[in-house]
Amino acid sequence: MQDWLVEVLVTYKEVAVVISLLVNILISIFGVIPSVFITAANLLVFGFWKGTFISFLGETIGAILSFWLYRKGFKRVVGNKLNKYPLVSKLLNTRGKDAFLLILSLRLLPFIPSGLVTFASAVGTVSLIVFLFASSIGKIPALLIEAYSVDQVTNWTTEGKLILSILSLVGLIYIIRNISKNQKENK
Incomplete structure (x- = not known):
């Protein structure tokens, strides 16, 4: 997949950034596909810092769109069913500073799937603004670690x-x- 994406980005270099962002957004919406291959492709095509920034931008835009779509599509259906479970209900009903810190913490942990954090936030009571800031700030160190690891492995x-x-x-x-x-x- 990574080789195919690198080939596409190199072939269509005039719109490579847009293609990269769109692929990252699609990965975020699906929520279960790891983004490491797009990070690797971005690093190979754009270089370390520009590739990392493009990956960050794509993941951030993808997380916001995913949050909005999940909230529109799943909040009513899933939220009511999950309220039967006290611990899950507490997580879903976290707001403000507590929600910010929880989302930030979850974004920092590399083994927590990004789509799961977005989905739980969207079906919960957290606001889009709190999610945006916590998610974006948490993605920075996580993506830098991912980019560094990918760079070291590919080189x-x-x-x-x-x-x-x-x-x-x-x-x-x-x-x-x-x-x-x-x-x-x-x-």
């Missing part, structure tokens, strides 16, 4: 090799634990 530096080794080890541990868990459940 195959020592840090990139270390990052891939750690990710491989974590993936291997995860697979072994799941296999072990499944074996215990089947006995």
Whole structure:
């Protein structure tokens, strides 16, 4: 996917930024597709800082549009069903400063899916303005870490090799634990 996107961005360089933003917005709306491949493509085509900025802009615009669409499409349906669960209800009813800090914190955590944070915020009571600022501020360090990691891996530096080794080890541990868990459940 990344190679295809790089090819498209290079081929249509006059509108490459617009294409990149549109792809990022679509990824945000779908909410389950990782954005790391578009970040990698942006870094390869535009360079580190410009590529990171374009990724940030695309993710921010995508988050705002996703928030608006999710709120219009899911708030009434999902909100009423989730209110039956006290902990979820508390999260969905967080407002103001508490909502800002919660969204900011969740954006800083790299293992929390961005689409999940946007969806929970949209079906909750947080305002668009609070979501916009908390989400955007939280995306800055998270995206810088992602961009740095992608840059190191694509340039195959020592840090990139270390990052891939750690990710491989974590993936291997995860697979072994799941296999072990499944074996215990089947006995």
